[in-house]
Amino acid sequence: MIKWIIAAEILFWIAILAGLFTRYVLKHKQLSYLFFLLTPLIDLALIALTVVDLQSGAVATTAHGISVIYIGVSIAYGKTMIGWADDKFQTYFLKKESTKKALYGIEKGWHELKMLGRHVFAFAIGSVIFWLILTYIDPNSTEAMRNVWRIWSIALLVDGVISISYLLFPKKADLK
Template sequence: MIGLIVACEIGFWVFLLAGLATRYLLRRRRAGAILLIGAPVLDVVLLAAAAIDLRRGGEASLAHGLAAIYLAVTVVSGHSLMRWADVRFAHRFAGGPAPVRPPRAGRAHAAHERRQWLLHLLTYVVAGALLLVFTPLAGGFQAAAPLWQVMVPWTIVLVVDLVISFSYTFAPRAER
């Protein structure tokens, strides 16, 4: 399962870069779009592989939990990551406008940090929902305990991120 997760991550970047290169360097928008669609297809493959593995009696493991996290990150942030790469690729290779940097100080920075934390929370919730789907496939909560182990350190990271992200609301960074 870990190998499949790594392969899907590599495949994501291959499809993304191939799609953008085809779109901007070869000027073939439709072919580029088809390649870009390949990135989310990999997520479906990973989801199906994890579900089938558990359904066929595969032992629930940390790898299945990591698959849920990978899928959640892609579902929540995949589109914005692709948009981020597209803007930079267009700027670098096709004369597009320069990317807009997120605010670095003041209330705008605080609002940006809060939105980023909310995306982090949404990713956490989506991963939890995927783990809930995987749990009966693994044979119930007892057998699925290793899946849920990934949530313990992530919960700590989420709380630390909450404190840091919302601290800017109460003590915004000063403009330089």
């Protein structure tokens, strides 16, 4: 199963890079959208492979749990990841100035809170998929997936504390 997760991640970034290359180097914006639209299809293929693997009798492993996290994160952060890649592509390959500015103070706090919202959204999507899958497979073979979900729950709580801390203790601009 882990090979399918790695393959999905590689295909995800290949699709994004192909979209950026098509948009900025080949100057074909319409075609670039096709590559960006491949990313949710890659996600669907990974979840389908996970379900098929489990329905064929495989014992649920940590890798199956990670594939579900991958889907939730990809859906919740997909646009953000594409925006990040777009900025990096323009900065490193097209030698343009980065459009991202460093955030400080309350602005940084609100940004972190927004990112926490994305994490909660990813967790909600992943949780629904987790529990749907767990209802259709042998309950005796689900402990590894349940553990992945528990760890992700703890990670979400830690992320929440850290994100809220940016509002309570705003980051100050570096003085040079």
